[in-house]
Amino acid sequence: MYDFALLMEWLEFAVRWLHVITAIAWIGSSFYFIALDLGLHRDRDLDTGADGEEWQVHGGGFYHIQKYLVAPKNMPDGLVWFKWESYSTWLSGFALLALVYYLGGEMFLIDPAVLDIAVWQGVAISVASLAFGWVVYNQLCKTFVNANQTVLMVALFAVLVGMALFYTNVFSGRAALLHLGAFTATIMSANVFFIIIPNQKIVVADLIAGKAPDPMFGKIAKQRSTHNNYLTLPVIFLMLSNHYPLAFASEYNWLIASLIFLMGVTIRHYFNTVHARKGNPTWTWAVTVILFIIVAWLSSAPLYDWEEEEAKAWTPMAERYAAAETFDEVHDVVIGRCSMCHAAEPVWNGLLWPPKGVMLETPQQIALQAEAIYVQSGVTHAMPPANLSGISDEERALIRAWFRSVDG
DSSP: OOOHHHHHHHHHHHHHHHHHHHHHHHHHHHHHHHHHHHHOBOSSOOTTOOSEEEEEEETTEEEEEEEOSSOOSSOOTTOOOOOHHHHHHHHHHHHHHIIIIITTIIIIIOOTTTOOOOHHHHHHHHHHHHHHHHHHHHHHHHHTTTSOHHHHHHHHHHHHHHHHHHHHTTSOHHHHHHHHHHHHHHHHHHIIIIIIHHHHHHHHHHHHTTOOOOHHHHHHHHHHHHHHHHHHHHHHHHHHGGGOHHHHSSTTHHHHHHHHHHHHHHHHHHHHHHHTTSOOOTHHHHHHHHHHHHHHHHTTSSOOOHHHHTTOOOOHHHHHHHHSTTHHHHHHHHHHHTTTTSSSSOOSTTOSSOGGGOOOSSHHHHHHTHHHHIIIIIISSOSSGGGTTOOOHHHHHHHHHHHHHHHO
């Protein structure tokens, strides 16, 4: 019988792959249309009544693109809607969140040293926070729709900083930054689902009915699309952060996440300005570098107290792995082959912290990481990297037998 752990590993891999594919499609089309809109030549009196046009060349062909401020006089055939890229990205991302952080809540979601709550409570907080984010953001946009948009962006940044503080005081560091990314991505996808696409459908319906569409619908959709443009890069950083303990396992992880949002603004400001042919603001790169240096400094000042991470409570499953007949032998293998890197103070040359924040120095830590040890070192040869510590086939077989004796 194929191991349940391996089935879950492949399911997670498949969903993660799907998430990356759909995210590429969504981000790619979003960035393209933002650049296209900013680069349109609007100083030409077009016979079609379009707001602007641009000529582009790609793949050996020339493209003549025109944008209508509201809509063309007649409904075109074969109208393409860009929406499923967004929906698929969010749905696959939520599925991945459930697979990794909800089903693996004892290991990845909850840290008793931060807040000692049950997994189901953490899951409930997670889901409620995502909905809360959209409600608050949407209300802010409605309030400031006709105001200075810079004021709205500052208000949004304050909300994001507040959520960063909230998540880092509820979840593990890894889950906190990931959730801040999911929080932001939910806002972005909800913008498409609840605002941008419905507004465009209203315009299309008015056009079919022979009525002049209200330009306000286009204005609101443009506002939300602009927000998505500036939020994209921070979301990508936060989604990748779970691979880098220096980002999530720091005393100042909430501040690191907050500064990343500012870096997203400076980077996108540069490209948006260039695409709009309004100059070459290279100062934004200097600001970005300075912010990144501050982030790097915050990640190790002071260095994270890994001993505090060890305060995680035993789980019923971990106790079963620790009570298995061959656990003492597996413990010796892990200590001899893995703990030189996976330690609070790694002795392997060049390592200043345990890879991915995983420590394997005590029976408790080893039992808590049973499934990861089984997949990474028992079934596959992913760990140790390049087998630098010389783990033998017999030792890998011992790990497999130990895990299967408990997991069945």
